[in-house]
Structure formats: C-alpha cells, structure tokens
Amino acid sequence: MSRGLRLARVAVAAAAAIACTACSGTRATQPEEDPTKAANGARRSDDRSTAGSDRLGSLRDRVEDIVAATGIDLGAAQNVRPVGSFSDAVGAYRFTPTGGGRVTPDPAWVQAHIVTATVPILGTVTCNRAMVPQLRAALAEIQATGLAGEIHPDEYAGCYYPRYIAGTRRLSNHAFGLALDLNVPGNQRGTVGQMSRAVVAVFKRWGFAWGGDWGYTDPMHFELERVVAPG
Numbered sequence: 007m008s009r010g011l012r013l014a015r016v017a018v019a020a021a022a023a024i025a026c027t028a029c030s031g032t033r034a035t036q037p038e039e040d041p042t043k044a045a046n047g048a049r050r051s052d053d054r055s056t057a058g059s060d061r062l063g064s065l066r067d068r069v070e071d072i073v074a075a076t077g078i079d080l081g082a083a084q085n086v087r088p089v090g091s092f093s094d095a096v097g098a099y100r101f102t103p104t105g106g107g108r109v110t111p112d113p114a115w116v117q118a119h120i121v122t123a124t125v126p127i128l129g130t131v132t133c134n135r136a137m138v139p140q141l142r143a144a145l146a147e148i149q150a151t152g153l154a155g156e157i158h159p160d161e162y163a164g165c166y167y168p169r170y171i172a173g174t175r176r177l178s179n180h181a182f183g184l185a186l187d188l189n190v191p192g193n194q195r196g197t198v199g200q201m202s203r204a205v206v207a208v209f210k211r212w213g214f215a216w217g218g219d220w221g222y223t224d225p226m227h228f229e230l231e232r233v234v235a236p237g
C-alpha cells in the first residue's frame with residue numbers, strides 16, 4: 007500500500023433535528039409561526055411569509071413547471087426532515103496527498119460516494135450522492151420563489167474537488183463532494199460578498215451552512231451541515 011495513505015475519520019456530531027418550517031405556501035391563513043422554530047437555524051424567506059394570493063398563484067404555476075422538470079413536488083413536500091449525519095455521508099475516507107494541496111481519494115470511495123447529477127439552475131454537478139437530493143430541493147425552491155437570477159450558473163466553481171483547505175492540512179468539504187461554490191467572482195474569501203440573503207436562507211433550510219457566516223468569510227461557499235430530505 008502507498009506510504010502516503012491516510013485515513014480520515016470524520017467526527018462530526020450527528021445531525022440535530024431541523025425544524026419544520028414548512029407550509030406558508032399552502033397554509034397562508036395559519037397564525038404566526040412558533041418563534042422557537044425560527045430560532046432553530048431554518049427560516050422562511052420573506053417572499054414566502056409575505057406572499058399574497060396572486061403571488062401564491064404564480065408561485066404554484068412555477069412550482070408545477072419545476073415539478074415537471076425535476077420530479078420534485080414542492081407543493082407536497084415542503085417539510086425538511088433529517089435522514090442522516092455528515093459522518094454518514096463521508097464514511098471512511100482514505101486518501102493520498104498528491105501535492106499542491108490536492109489529495110487522491112481511494113477510487114472505491116469515489117465510486118461509492120461521488121455522482122454526477124442534474125439539478126435546477128446549475129445543470130450538471132458532481133457531488134456526494136448523499137447531498138444531491140437536498141441540493142436539488144434547495145435549488146428547486148430558489149427557482150420556485152423567483153430567485154433563480156440570483157445564482158449565476160457560469161460562475162459556479164464546482165462541488166467535488168479533492169483537496170485540503172487552502173494553506174492547511176485539513177480536508178476541505180469539497181474533498182468529500184459536500185460543498186459547492188457559487189457566484190465566485192463577487193464572493194471572494196474575506197469579503198462580505200454579494201450573495202442574496204434570501205438564497206442563503208433557502209440553503210440553510212435545506213441543511214447547508216454558509217461560508218459567509220464564518221469569521222474569515224467565504225461567501226461563495228455552501229456546505230452540507232445536516233443530511234435532510236423533503237418530506
């Protein structure tokens with residue numbers, strides 16, 4: 007075996023429950039949401055909480071288009087439920103450092119975990135299999151709420167990219183296919199960036215953390231925090 011072979015065991019706490027923040031589109035007459043739910047890291051976008059009936063109608067039309075294109079039924083599946091942990095998505099990750107900050111994972115790991123899939127707005131992405139459903143759902147919701155123009159497909163810089171975090175010997179979540187970089191030119195590290203906060207809110211609802219919240223900001227970067235699924 008290669009002397010450089012390493013084994014990373016990812017010790018990340020199992021996913022905590024994510025609040026159900028569903029339903030504003032179909033329960034417009036409900037009273038205010040329990041504020042304790044909003045404090046659990048998952049928020050609704052302003053668009054959805056203030057939607058009037060006309061707006062809801064046009065949203066439903068768009069949702070139907072998306073349902074046809076992606077097979078995701080947002081009308082019926084607006085809840086987010088936890089289905090696994092970050093550790094489950096990574097498993098035992100064996101890799102060889104290959105210079106320049108890059109690593110080469112065990113081909114069997116890549117075969118088992120990395121897939122190429124089609125998602126709304128971005129088109130084809132190559133990511134961790136476990137993340138695809140929630141990435142697809144987040145992008146479908148962004149599209150359905152009229153926010154697609156806030157994401158620039160030509161400025162998407164990828165998902166699975168096996169490497170260390172720049173300047174460190176810690177594996178990037180891109181090495182696991184569990185992060186993606188959006189709107190790169192306007193969202194460089196260490197800047198506030200230009201990322202739409204409504205887009206950020208949808209990604210958070212679907213189990214992603216945003217690099218724009220970090221001490222040393224990385225506003226182009228979203229990464230899986232919890233494995234969730236519609237339902």
Ligand SMILES: [Zn+2]
Nearest residue numbers: 185186187227
């Ligand atoms: Zn990134």
